[in-house]
Amino acid sequence: MKKVFFVASIVLIAALLTAGLASANGGPHGGYTATTDACAGCHRAHTATGPNLLTASSTYDLCISCHGSTGSGANTNVDDGYYLSTRDDSGGDWNHGAANTPDNAPLLGGGFVNYKGAAVTSSHVPSGTVAAAWGNGVARGATANLADGNLTCASCHDPHGSNNYRIINETVNGTAVSVTQVDEGAAKDYNTEQWADSSISQFCAACHGAYHVTRAGSGTDNSDDGLGNTDYGGDISTFAHRVDMSYSYGGNSNPETVGVISGTTTYTLPLAASGTNNLVVCTTCHLPHGTSATMSGVAASNPGPAGDSALLRLDNRGVCEVCHQK
Amino acid sequence: MREPEGMTTDPEELQEEEKDKKKRRWLLLLLMLLLLLLACVCWLAFRYARQPEPLPEMLPVDVNYPPHYLFSIYGVDRPVGVAVSPDGERIYVAETGGERLVKIFDREGNPLGSFAPPHTTPAQRSPVYLATDHLGRVFVADRLQNVVFVYDEDGVFLDAILGPELSLSEYVAEQVDGFQPEDMFVFNWFEGVYYRPASPEEELAEAAETAGPEEGARLLPIVDIAKWGPLGVRFDGEGRLLLTNTSGDHYVCVVPVEALGATPWRDFNPIPVIFGTAGQGDGQFLFPNTAVIDSQGRFFVTDGNNGRVTVWDREGNFLFYFGRGTGEGAISLPRGAYVDERDRLYVVDAVSQQVKVYDVSGEEVGFLFAFGEWGLDDGQFNYPNDIALDETGRLYIADRENSRIQVWSY
Known part of the structure; x- marks a missing residue:
């Protein structure tokens, strides 16, 4: 009983402390007052059947009640990776994404079931059943369980709102995270990168730290294992692509605006902090939710499951060609 | 002698x-x-x-008790919408998992068939709420396609509603000279409108130059209606189509029965009644899911993200709301709704894992009872989303995360 009371108190205090914090897009994610009646929307103080005093056992199932393909409670359809149709939002105060996001635009984070009209070939699985993350405090190519238990939507996002970009948690996998975003104003755009700096990479590194290599020349210098072990750490045998660097390669000044032209299709990759201050970050090449990029031939030969697309944005190794154009 | x-x-x-x-x-x-x-x-x-079949429910409204669980219909993947044919012999289910089909079952739960918008892939469609009209036609709102698809009772595609005042066949007829009812036309928001005449050779020759899902089909540009994205679908006793909209603005759209005659609707010119805007105040919605009507002609709209049911008069003027907050009869996340012949309003509360029932026969609304709880066993729900009733007193409830339709009865 004491434990229940303690948890309930923590929830109440958390709700009060977070009152007035930023919301992703209106709705139930923030804006609570001291006498809010919103708690009962998802929680039961004494009759909860799921952890965190939720009314059901699965966080993912709760989230997709609004954010699933039905769009019954949100326009951000994370199952299909679409921002559902907006159809003009002149004067709509409660549909903030509408003004800046095109109809049925692919979400910048990708999708968990489909993306751009095709089934995903790799995705994070937030259903609470997968616990291990690649490079989570261990060498690249190895996995380790998350500090906070299995992966759910709430592992990365704070459903009560946060001061962080896209209501990202301020602590992820036991690591403090603060992702800075470009000021979108009231009307948000879920189809264009809004990362103001390299802090989005720190968010990924909270679980995949071994891949967060920022040292210049890391492609030929394997002394940085991404885990703070600068003196020949656990990844002595592997090299890694550098991130959080300004993009500058050959004659292509910015892959956001040039890209590779293949036939009639132009491929581009998003950078943080557009323009001359641009930065290559983890999400330049990878989609955090899931991708439908297809892998074939040598590109399908990963350490992971056969054909796994490793959350890459483009087919095969298109992400390499956009910048390097070999 | x-x-x-x-x-x-x-x-x-x-x-x-x-x-x-x-x-x-x-x-x-x-x-x-x-x-x-x-x-x-x-x-x-x-x-x-x-x-x-069970005997018709004969109880007066003042004798109210929860129904009991009968059985479940399996063979669906994460269903979110359910409807019953006018004769009660067919159950239509919209699923959001797997192939994302609308599946047909008989009263015993035996599968009879399935259908989907022609020439769409599962990743291109998302059927949500659906309803049948007095002719047995099936109206299905598709959240990714942003239209209401209309099929006959067997799932044969008939037409689509592209906007409050525009049907697909009307749009095609405007684009193509000599459009005939027998011509093939298909809507796919991600690709375009495919049209192929039934016979004229010159049309076929012209259309053959354009690639499409059907041989010889011509690809017409997609039409994009401002502030249009249908979600909830219901019919009232007069045959009017009650739609909810969550794109651009949040409102209810009532399509008069006169506009819904024989398909295709080449002259689709209804004068719809539209009420509500997006917001949290009186007369506003945040993701209205379904709109139903009682015997007095009042509209009851499940105002999803506002956690309440809003009530409107026959002309679409806001009256009051109920269900917000905590306590008996409070609603967390209202979704599908239905009003039975005795003016009992059934509201599926997805997060509470219950169906809540209210007496709306009088001027004020009275909470009657709730049934269901979270779980995986018979009679338990795991994010229920929609409900439909038939005339024998059966209730069909879409039990989303348990991937089944639960059948209850009095």
């Missing part, structure tokens, strides 16, 4: 004989009645064996 053998003139014997005759007649009559009764019983037994 000698009496004929076997005959008597004795008055006593004659009287006795007459009594016997009467007795035999009565016995014969009784036997016939018993035979008739037996025949009736046999006929009823035979009828029940062929088509078992």
